[in-house]
Amino acid sequence: MKRVLITGAAGFLGSHLCERFLKEGMYVIAMDNLITGDLRNIEHLMPNPNFEFNHHDVTKYVHIPGDLDYILHFASPASPIDYLKIPIQTLKVGAMGTHNLLGLALAKKARFIIASTSEVYGDPLVHPQTEEYWGHVNPIGPRGCYDEAKRYQEAITMAYHRYHEVETRIVRIFNTYGPRMRLNDGRVLPAFIGQALRGEDITIFGDGSQTRAFCYVDDLVEGIYRLLLSDYSLPVNIGNPGEITIKEFAEEIIALTGTDQKVVYKDLPQDDPKQRQPDITKAKEILGWEPKVSRAEGLKITYDYFRSLPKERLYEESNHRGFESFKKEDEKI
Numbered sequence: 001m002k003r004v005l006i007t008g009a010a011g012f013l014g015s016h017l018c019e020r021f022l023k024e025g026m027y028v029i030a031m032d033n034l035i036t037g038d039l040r041n042i043e044h045l046m047p048n049p050n051f052e053f054n055h056h057d058v059t060k061y062v063h064i065p066g067d068l069d070y071i072l073h074f075a076s077p078a079s080p081i082d083y084l085k086i087p088i089q090t091l092k093v094g095a096m097g098t099h100n101l102l103g104l105a106l107a108k109k110a111r112f113i114i115a116s117t118s119e120v121y122g123d124p125l126v127h128p129q130t131e132e133y134w135g136h137v138n139p140i141g142p143r144g145c146y147d148e149a150k151r152y153q154e155a156i157t158m159a160y161h162r163y164h165e166v167e168t169r170i171v172r173i174f175n176t177y178g179p180r181m182r183l184n185d186g187r188v189l190p191a192f193i194g195q196a197l198r199g200e201d202i203t204i205f206g207d208g209s210q211t212r213a214f215c216y217v218d219d220l221v222e223g224i225y226r227l228l229l230s231d232y233s234l235p236v237n238i239g240n241p242g243e244i245t246i247k248e249f250a251e252e253i254i255a256l257t258g259t260d261q262k263v264v265y266k267d268l269p270q271d272d273p274k275q276r277q278p279d280i281t282k283a284k285e286i287l288g289w290e291p292k293v294s295r296a297e298g299l300k301i302t303y304d305y306f307r308s309l310p311k312e313r314l315y316e317e318s319n320h321r322g323f324e325s326f327k328k329e330d331e332k333i
């Protein structure tokens with residue numbers, strides 16, 4: 001039985017990856033420090049004898065007894081609100097966390113895949129973004145801690161690949177959505193659906209002409225799985241090329257939720273990318289992958305999920321586990 005370590009396992013993507021690898025008949029070691037992750041995302045997996053959970057922060061030395069075949073490093077805050085609140089931890093999990101896990105991959109002769117991001121392209125001057133584009137990133141802006149952590153993560157991964165010959169894979173993930181996204185973490189989809197369910201105004205930042213392209217989580221997981229099993233070690237974009245403006249996206253959510261909420265316009269956050277769309281030629285050619293789930297289908301499933309949550313969760317603060325006390329402890333070290 002193959003054994004896989006998944007970091008960030010209690011997060012949105014991590015929890016879906018745990019399910020997928022269990023379905024593939026593997027033994028899953030899930031790891032999370034539960035700062036932005038949530039045990040409620042994986043509690044249904046706890047009774048599975050092929051699943052174990054380790055409450056651990058990967059910026060500290062990672063010890064796993066026994067063999068490991070694959071390591072998936074998906075631990076990181078991933079919403080603009082999170083990395084504004086915990087910028088140092090965002091840098092540490094991308095830098096020190098990745099270093100620890102690459103060391104573990106080397107020691108165990110495990111294949112290693114990192115969750116990189118379209119944020120490595122910054123506010124892109126090339127459209128759609130191909131893997132060859134080096135990006136247009138402001139290292140000292142509010143998104144710098146995330147963007148540069150992810151760029152460093154790619155750099156150290158390539159260094160371990162070239163110097164130590166660790167088998168590595170890099171997936172550049174574009175905006176992804178689906179059940180178990182965290183409500184109230186500021187990302188646009190949970191923001192709009194949460195607002196609709198609470199009967200609040202829908203907040204569009206800027207004039208809503210900025211674009212994004214949204215991929216349903218099952219499609220993303222399929223792309224990651226194929227990339228891990230491939231022999232391709234350079235970065236691959238995985239995302240859905242269906243690009244829309246945020247204003248159009250708000251209209252779709254309003255139509256879906258059947259609410260008559262007002263749209264209000266707020267300031268555009270600094271360095272908010274004006275356009276984003278993956279070029280997925282590589283994924284198609286190398287992995288035979290392309291997204292299958294339409295936005296209409298995916299949004300419906302996601303809305304049904306949010307609607308099924310107990311009402312009080314709609315009002316739960318996104319940092320209900322206390323970023324502040326975590327930060328204080330972490331920064332002593």
Ligand code: UDP
Pocket residue numbers: 079080175186187188189191192203204205206210212246268269272273
């Ligand atoms: N956005 C918005 N209203 C919100 C939250 C986000 O208009 O309540 C915009 C945001 O400014 C950005 C886009 O939606 O242009 C996507 O934001 P998100 O934080 O989801 O992801 P990212 O900017 O990292 O793609």
